[in-house]
Amino acid sequence: MSESLLQVKNAYKFFGGLAAVTDVSFEIRKGEILALIGPNGAGKTTVFNVVNGFYKPSRGEVWFKGRNISGLKPHKICRMGMARTFQVVKPLQRMSVLDNVVASAFLRAESREKAVEIAEETLKFTGLYEDRDVISKGLPLGKRKRLEIARALATQPELLLLDESFAGLNPAELDESIGIIRRIKERGITIFIIEHHMKVIMAISDRIVVINYGQKIAEGSPEEIQANPAVVEAYLGEDHHA
Amino acid sequence: MKKPLIPLAVLAVLAVLPFSGLSTYMMHILILVLMWTTIGMSWNLLGGYCGQVSFGHAAYFGVGAYTAGLLYFKLQASAWWGIPLSVAVVSVFAFVLGYIVLKLRGPFFALATLASGEVLRITTENWNGFTNGTLGILIQERTWVAKTQYYYIILAITAFTFLLVRRLVASKWGYYFVAVREDQDAAESLGIDTTKYKTIALVVSAALTGICGAFYTNYMGFIDPHIVFALHDISIITIMIVMVGGVATQWGPLVGAGIMVLLAEWIRSIPGLGASHQAFFGVLLVLIILFLPNGIVGDFRKITRLFGRARA
Numbered sequence: 001m002s003e004s005l006l007q008v009k010n011a012y013k014f015f016g017g018l019a020a021v022t023d024v025s026f027e028i029r030k031g032e033i034l035a036l037i038g039p040n041g042a043g044k045t046t047v048f049n050v051v052n053g054f055y056k057p058s059r060g061e062v063w064f065k066g067r068n069i070s071g072l073k074p075h076k077i078c079r080m081g082m083a084r085t086f087q088v089v090k091p092l093q094r095m096s097v098l099d100n101v102v103a104s105a106f107l108r109a110e111s112r113e114k115a116v117e118i119a120e121e122t123l124k125f126t127g128l129y130e131d132r133d134v135i136s137k138g139l140p141l142g143k144r145k146r147l148e149i150a151r152a153l154a155t156q157p158e159l160l161l162l163d164e165s166f167a168g169l170n171p172a173e174l175d176e177s178i179g180i181i182r183r184i185k186e187r188g189i190t191i192f193i194i195e196h197h198m199k200v201i202m203a204i205s206d207r208i209v210v211i212n213y214g215q216k217i218a219e220g221s222p223e224e225i226q227a228n229p230a231v232v233e234a235y236l237g238e239d240h241h242a
Numbered sequence: 243m244k245k246p247l248i249p250l251a252v253l254a255v256l257a258v259l260p261f262s263g264l265s266t267y268m269m270h271i272l273i274l275v276l277m278w279t280t281i282g283m284s285w286n287l288l289g290g291y292c293g294q295v296s297f298g299h300a301a302y303f304g305v306g307a308y309t310a311g312l313l314y315f316k317l318q319a320s321a322w323w324g325i326p327l328s329v330a331v332v333s334v335f336a337f338v339l340g341y342i343v344l345k346l347r348g349p350f351f352a353l354a355t356l357a358s359g360e361v362l363r364i365t366t367e368n369w370n371g372f373t374n375g376t377l378g379i380l381i382q383e384r385t386w387v388a389k390t391q392y393y394y395i396i397l398a399i400t401a402f403t404f405l406l407v408r409r410l411v412a413s414k415w416g417y418y419f420v421a422v423r424e425d426q427d428a429a430e431s432l433g434i435d436t437t438k439y440k441t442i443a444l445v446v447s448a449a450l451t452g453i454c455g456a457f458y459t460n461y462m463g464f465i466d467p468h469i470v471f472a473l474h475d476i477s478i479i480t481i482m483i484v485m486v487g488g489v490a491t492q493w494g495p496l497v498g499a500g501i502m503v504l505l506a507e508w509i510r511s512i513p514g515l516g517a518s519h520q521a522f523f524g525v526l527l528v529l530i531i532l533f534l535p536n537g538i539v540g541d542f543r544k545i546t547r548l549f550g551r552a553r554a
């Protein structure tokens with residue numbers, strides 16, 4: 001089995017009286033794609049925020065590359081090699097697509113030339129090179145989601161957190177994005193992904209963690225998860241309400 | 243014209259202007275325009291590029307002015323030493339203040355900066371033993387009678403500030419400033435230490451403004467707390483200059499400062515209107531926000547298009 005890159009150990013996150021994450025533990029191994037799934041409001045994004053430092057866990061710990069990172073600021077964690085995208089996209093609105101990615105490429109670049117080089121390469125990789133001069137405010141949603149990925153990649157992470165990068169995409173864009181994810185994995189980057197599209201999840205993930213009401217209810221391979229009664233229950237329950 | 247040549251051309255024109263036989267009054271106006279341009283460019287670095295809208299730049303102007311004034315008043319040194327010294331004093335002051343106010347976001351930051359300027363004014367007014375209170379500080383012997391020397395000194399300061407801001411904006415820091423302005427959470431997640439870069443923008447912006455304050459003391463020969471820590475006459479005017487000229491633009495502060503100073507002088511010269519120039523500024527600002535939200539420089543294309551259509 002390959003080495004562990006990230007460990008979440010009995011993490012809790014409370015918002016006032018609301019327990020958004022309760023006693024969640026899991027690990028991510030180097031080189032794999034780990035998916036985090038669960039019904040709406042289950043606490044998936046909150047897990048991301050705890051992992052990348054936006055929130056300090058109310059209890060428990062997060063370890064990355066053998067170091068306890070609970071309470072470190074996001075920019076420090078990013079520098080250590082973890083990047084993320086946002087479910088609600090946060091482009092640097094009045095900057096061009098290229099400048100968005102240049103800004104993040106500066107993390108590992110000594111000069112502006114080097115940053116631009118990294119950024120252009122990343123834009124080609126994510127299929128946004130043609131749009132490089134567009135002011136990002138004017139991008140359609142699908143491309144804004146991809147810009148999130150490009151920007152995160154330009155920080156040259158070892159671990160990439162993708163929060164619903166596929167939501168709201170049309171089938172063509174969906175295929176394109178799946179291709180991008182696969183190629184990211186080929187580059188040796190470990191991926192932690194939140195996704196609602198079951199087809200996508202089953203197609204790309206090595207392992208899946210399922211949470212519901214902030215608690216982990218299952219973990220395993222895609223086949224194991226599909227056959228797990230607790231998971232089926234959680235999703236069926238959601239369907240009944242919907 | 244090639245882009246890098248434009249600043250050189252403007253500098254050349256400004257450098258030969260005193261030889262065109264301008265009156266002392268016109269030289270005074272030009273000195274004010276350059277000083278306000280520099281304050282505007284400094285503000286722009288923090289407010290325009292980094293997105294931290296300060297309503298308290300009078301604080302840095304005033305601390306710079308009093309650094310020069312107190313050097314003279316307390317230590318009998320030349321107030322000109324206030325220019326280099328103000329860089330150090332204002333930087334330290336801004337760094338400490340930044341530690342407190344930069345934790346705040348948006349309107350809370352703006353209010354905190356506003357309060358800091360006012361607190362300084364009131365403190366300076368009442369700390370008679372150190373600052374001479376509301377009596378202010380008068381520089382008895384002026385360095386020069388003519389305006390020319392003062393003009394070249396402020397021109398050098400303005401040119402230096404222009405170059406510095408231009409270089410910063412094109413560098414990694416510039417990208418980081420704009421990233422912070424556009425989205426602090428996104429910036430953090432891209433590995434940008436947002437607190438650090440906001441502090442840098444604040445300190446550089448404040449120090450440049452402080453230089454102007456120290457220059458002002460030397461040029462005007464008199465300061466008091468009411469003048470140099472003025473909320474409306476300094477902090478607010480600075481914002482207006484940049485907004486009218488164009489926020490986060492290279493030339494906006496120069497255009498804005500030119501308009502504001504000329505407008506103020508023109509209105510002051512009309513009998514009966516007197517000090518009501520501020521009301522006119524207010525109206526102008528509202529018009530700019532409504533029709534040219536990016537300022538005259540930022541919306542220059544829009545303006546030329548309008549005129550093009552009018553001619554057609």
Ligand SMILES: Nc1ncnc2c1ncn2[C@@H]1O[C@H](COP(=O)(O)OP(=O)(O)OP(=O)(O)O)[C@@H](O)[C@H]1O
Pocket residue numbers: 015018020038039040041042043044045046047087
């Ligand atoms: N900053 C916050 N303050 C208060 N409550 C919050 C905050 N962020 C999330 N929550 C609450 O925590 C719970 C989990 O939210 P979270 O966004 O993590 O869910 P999610 O699984 O990502 O949902 P979705 O699938 O809709 O994206 C929800 O009840 C949400 O309302």
Ligand SMILES: [Mg+2]
Pocket residue numbers: 044045046087
């Ligand atoms: Mg979510």
